Amino acid sequence: MIEDKTPQRTSLAQLGEFGLIDHLTKHFGVSQESTLKSIGDDAAVLDFKDKKILVSTDLLIEGVHFDLAYMPLKHLGYKAVVVNVSDICAMNAKATQITVSVAVSNRFPLEALEELFAGIALAADEYKVDVIGGDTTSSQKGLIISITVLGEADADEIAYRNGAKENDLLVVTGDIGAAYMGLQVLEREKQVFQVNPNSQPDLDAYTYLIERQLKPEARKDVRTLLHALEIKPTSMIDISDGLSSEIIHLCKQSGVGCNLYEDKLPLDPQLINVCEEFGIDSTTVAINGGEDYELLFTIKMEDFDKIKGNPNFTVIGHMVPESEGIHLITRADTKIPLKARGWNALSEES
Template sequence: MIEDKNPQRTSLEELGEFGLIEHLTQNFELQQASSIKGIGDDAAILDFNGKKTVVSTDMLVEGVHFDLSYMPLKHLGYKSVMVNLSDIYAMNAMATQVTVSIAVSNRFPLEALEEFYAGVALACKLYHVDLVGGDTTSSTKGMLISVTALGIAEENDIVYRNGAKANDLLVVTGDLGGAYLGLQVLEREKEVFKVNPENQPDLEPYSYIVERQLKPEARKDIVELLKKLEVKPTSMIDISDGLSSEILHLCKQSDVGCNLFEDKIPLDPTVISTSEEFQMDSTMIALGGGEDYELLFTIDQSDFPKIKANPNLTVIGHMTGKSEGAHLVTRAETKIPLTAQGWNSFNG
């Protein structure tokens, strides 16, 4: 919301399509031994030495998935990569390469795309992935981003969504609901800003949840941790659409039911206090919020001793037979059927 009113502006037409991708990607260095050839030919060349290749792709649309009035472009570049790496980690695989394509209307100057790619570059550097391809083109309206991520894994390490069994423990990483509440705070400040552009928002009390929204981190560390702990989940998924929706995916694909315990859902103090401020129920936010990019997985009960002391991992329930269905067990010990409250982009 605080922006330079006279930034340097170079129109995209001055560079042309070929110059543009060259310009935007000139400082990207290949970090992965599997990246044989990156940008600059018809296609990138990768070499995974016989390991399995893992591929995931996601699209982000301005006005649907992000709002540039409070999402800095560098953060958007970073988040676009994170969203895709998260899917690779959710297979218990290591991300190795990304392709990033972007369509922008001519209201975006070159400097805006440079900011976006600076975020992509930072994500690539911190997560050790290589940018190996992409496309830049014009759109008739707004900005649209498509990222494809590639990764590798040993066949035996790969974790699908369909391996959960009755009595497995349901485990979640980190804490939930922050990204959604961060978005509510940003939306509120945007409305205030519209009424009074001189007003400087104080986001300090909300810094944790605003960062969860604007600059999420994919849980590469969890894949490494699970390997170190010698735990192979029986099923795994990343939480992009809300806990409830992801649990139902695991249940459906694994043909099992689930009991989720309300009092076990990990919440940051900021999430609890901000929920109260917005007069929202923090459990509903964790169940339906989405965009936390934490990992949700199931493990055999015999693996519990290996994970129980870890502050990154919280057991929030257990799987049951399919006929028992999927339920939330509330603090009052009543059972409520879980429904997908996941964010649905077509209801936007």
């Protein structure tokens, strides 16, 4: 098998492709009862018994989805798992397994891949997902990560995007916008560093925002919370591309409209401060900034009492007939049509 003869920097060319995925995942355990056979054969073997199976996949490309200038590899590995797990959480289901494929150019030594997989292992442990397969290969440029996640749920608990009804309440978990502003802070620091490599950044005022960007968490707890409250969401989606864009997805697929209330948006105090510092409108950030990996869902109006005052949930609007459209109701009580912009579009403006 592969031996690490130069602990400082082992080139991947020395290793060849055979067995690299085995080397990188050899300490990964199996925690799910549904995993019968993990890495090591032509395919993994699973048994979900009478559960339904959820499958989702994401491709992450260096220079497109992440910048290694401020994203440590271990964080990147962790986040890559989280964004996939979040897709399963967004079905009101439980993530159980992932496959991880990685392509790297030869500028990456083995130690870099080990860092990446250390982050993957940490997330796999935190979210109790088994790494059941994968592929490692060389790339022509940069780092490429492809993850497919599997999950399980009972048929009657799965929440789709198309189940929202008129008068349903629109609910979001946690707070929003922080991951986007975390990215703005990091990009500013990167530019400062490029001008003066000796500068020592003081990031104390931004810790929450930076953590939301570099180490987001998937809301695996929401399924349990809702179950305990005896609430079945009528529809659900995760906030990866930005609140407005996800609201529009829910509305289009459900055939309803929506009124979203500006004064209800849950913002962290640090976000408000930093938006002021950057001279950016915090509502714009909350609505169009992405990558928060919070969940957005609708519930029946009669379930309102069950979540009222719960610190995990904020009612931010309600669904209306499709003909009424999708609007933001501002603090000044003006009605503005909501547009899907996503954080990329926002990024170009700011």
